Amino acid sequence: MTASTTAGSGRHGRSGRHGDGMGAPVTLQDLSRSFGAVRALDGLSLHIAPGELVALLGPSGCGKTTALRIVAGFEAADAGSVTVDGKDLSPVAAAKRDMGMVFQSYSLFPNMTALDNVGFGLRMRRLRAADRQRRSAELLDMVGLSPQARSYPHQLSGGQQQRVALARALAIEPRVLLLDEPLSALDAKVRLQLREQIRALQQRLGTTTLFVTHDQEEALSMADRVGVMKDGRLEQVAAPDELYARPATAFVAEFVGIMNRLPGSLLGQDQVRALDTVVPVHGDVPAGLAGDVDVLVRPEGLQIAAAPGGNGIVTDRTFLGSVTRISVRLSGDVTVKVDYPSAAAASLTPGESVQVSLPAAAVLVTGRR
Amino acid sequence: MAAVASTGQAIAQPPGPAARPARRGGSFPVWRWAILLAAAAYFLIPLYSALKFAGLKAFPGIFRQSGFISAMGLSLRLALITTILTLLLMVPTVVYVHLRLPQIRRMMEAITILPIVIPPIVLIIGVLKVAPGFLLGTPYLLALLYVILAMPFAYRSLDAGLRAFDLKTMVEAASSLGAGLPATLWRVVLPNIRTAMLSATVLTVALVLGEFTMASLDLYQTFPVWIVNFEQNSGPVSVAASLFALFVTWILLMVIVTAGSWSSRKRGGGEVALFTVVRQDFSQTTGEPE
Numbered sequence: 287m288t289a290s291t292t293a294g295s296g297r298h299g300r301s302g303r304h305g306d307g308m309g310a311p312v313t314l315q316d317l318s319r320s321f322g323a324v325r326a327l328d329g330l331s332l333h334i335a336p337g338e339l340v341a342l343l344g345p346s347g348c349g350k351t352t353a354l355r356i357v358a359g360f361e362a363a364d365a366g367s368v369t370v371d372g373k374d375l376s377p378v379a380a381a382k383r384d385m386g387m388v389f390q391s392y393s394l395f396p397n398m399t400a401l402d403n404v405g406f407g408l409r410m411r412r413l414r415a416a417d418r419q420r421r422s423a424e425l426l427d428m429v430g431l432s433p434q435a436r437s438y439p440h441q442l443s444g445g446q447q448q449r450v451a452l453a454r455a456l457a458i459e460p461r462v463l464l465l466d467e468p469l470s471a472l473d474a475k476v477r478l479q480l481r482e483q484i485r486a487l488q489q490r491l492g493t494t495t496l497f498v499t500h501d502q503e504e505a506l507s508m509a510d511r512v513g514v515m516k517d518g519r520l521e522q523v524a525a526p527d528e529l530y531a532r533p534a535t536a537f538v539a540e541f542v543g544i545m546n547r548l549p550g551s552l553l554g555q556d557q558v559r560a561l562d563t564v565v566p567v568h569g570d571v572p573a574g575l576a577g578d579v580d581v582l583v584r585p586e587g588l589q590i591a592a593a594p595g596g597n598g599i600v601t602d603r604t605f606l607g608s609v610t611r612i613s614v615r616l617s618g619d620v621t622v623k624v625d626y627p628s629a630a631a632a633s634l635t636p637g638e639s640v641q642v643s644l645p646a647a648a649v650l651v652t653g654r655r
Numbered sequence: 656m657a658a659v660a661s662t663g664q665a666i667a668q669p670p671g672p673a674a675r676p677a678r679r680g681g682s683f684p685v686w687r688w689a690i691l692l693a694a695a696a697y698f699l700i701p702l703y704s705a706l707k708f709a710g711l712k713a714f715p716g717i718f719r720q721s722g723f724i725s726a727m728g729l730s731l732r733l734a735l736i737t738t739i740l741t742l743l744l745m746v747p748t749v750v751y752v753h754l755r756l757p758q759i760r761r762m763m764e765a766i767t768i769l770p771i772v773i774p775p776i777v778l779i780i781g782v783l784k785v786a787p788g789f790l791l792g793t794p795y796l797l798a799l800l801y802v803i804l805a806m807p808f809a810y811r812s813l814d815a816g817l818r819a820f821d822l823k824t825m826v827e828a829a830s831s832l833g834a835g836l837p838a839t840l841w842r843v844v845l846p847n848i849r850t851a852m853l854s855a856t857v858l859t860v861a862l863v864l865g866e867f868t869m870a871s872l873d874l875y876q877t878f879p880v881w882i883v884n885f886e887q888n889s890g891p892v893s894v895a896a897s898l899f900a901l902f903v904t905w906i907l908l909m910v911i912v913t914a915g916s917w918s919s920r921k922r923g924g925g926e927v928a929l930f931t932v933v934r935q936d937f938s939q940t941t942g943e944p945e
Contacts, residue, residue, distance in 0.1 A: 358827075358831060359830075360827055360830075379830075380827070380830045380831060381830045381831075381832075381833050381834060381835055382833070383831075384833075385831055386831065386832075387827075387828070387831040389824050389827070389828060391821055391824050392821075393821070393824045393825065393827075393828040395825060395828070395829075395842075395843050395846075395847070396820060396847055397843075397846035397847050397849075406829070406832050406834070406842075407832035407833055410832055410833035410834045410838060411833060451828075454832065455831070455832075458832060458833065464831075
């Protein structure tokens, strides 16, 4: 979509040492990769602007990790290319690619202290011991782990280990930072803290970053742009707000956030009738679709009002803070979720009759399930 | 043991078809002690009898016997050579299998158990057929045989050690940080399987110092062979020599185990035990009890 418009929006205050730490542009071109009969990647193309953080989001098996591993050099693509700064990386070994990587599983070297782990990449680059020590200590300080410099990995918590791993990946001032579900092994609270820390560091250093995750909240909250993947292809690449508000396909719509399916019927190619309302269709109607379809609407995209003899009955309500999510059973055994301001939701209790309606906004349509 | 368990269960829990002994830890130490004592008696009584037969006075005599120094020296040299060869062959093999060919691990286990199954005489003839000429007629030919004999133990130790840490991720992490294969092996892989390598060393050394069949078939005077030959001259001194050999082997193993455990505990690694590698950080036993 909008390739580089959102790129590097927050790279203020880069530290002096990383002065030229501006990340490099990365381009994935038509990447394909099969494992036996399984097509893990099927013509994936993606451009990442310098300093941008792009998240690849998708269900397990969608090929997102394969894509990351090809960029890292741990897998070879059957076809297609990865270029960094305009240079094709295909012939370059993983060790020479200058990419920092944080893995899903704990990957610190158990035989080294936190400080030595961070310094490992610098040692491989034959940096003098004194410089190495100083820079490793700086990086550890950056992730807030100076007191743990002399600790071995087994003495650190999971969150601390991943922070050391992040410092280790950043210590080599990589041109590209690769994050392979680095938070998925951590508990919820630590995950949230680390999410913010990673984003802040990435913006401060301006490192081009490719982030793979199956957690949509993580992707939406951290990334400049999110690429939603399915079956080895990108369904849509867009900024988080755009992805949520204007999903390009039904898959994206249902994968990102909560989506209601309402029975509807197509009237020509640009209008659809649902809940006794005729509304315009957003985007193109998928090929071959006609007559009965499902209309996709977010919980906040539906209107609800208490009404005796209305078209639905409240079955459940969940308090979510400022809004309350109300489950309503419509005729035909269709259940929808509707968000309503909590302050005004007191009357919408289970058993209550309500009228659910569709405002006059464009909606996505998909095949009837 | 099954009888023991069910007796304990009958007392501790109400009878029921699905009732299983929940935890046996510390519930009937008497039985444990009895089993331990029975096992100890089985091992210690012969040793005590041997000591009584030989008498303490026989011990200084061992060192004055002709052939003692050379036999002991040969055994120690063979232990050293065998250990080095075993590690040089097995470490890269096991690492390679774990990294690139994990699907053949089962097959490797089957192959490496063969030396235990194949009769010694077959192994000897096989080795004689393929051994390089300069080794024929020297006692160092035995080292080749011992490498084969040590393979089952060395393989299992190293395999357990490698399974205890995430080799693939470690290698990829090192590689992404710019380490080539040699640096990865030297700085990341080897330090983390040190415990397993020590276990392999301990088992190999113990095996070489005690091996009799092959050495005697090949007519080389290793320490165990010397003891048996010597028995025909002087019973007590020969028995004293056996006890001495046992003691030397035991001391050697304890030194290796203690040194290994000490240095590995410092970094949170495993305890070196003869047959298992226990990773304390995962509190998970990955060894293969033999």
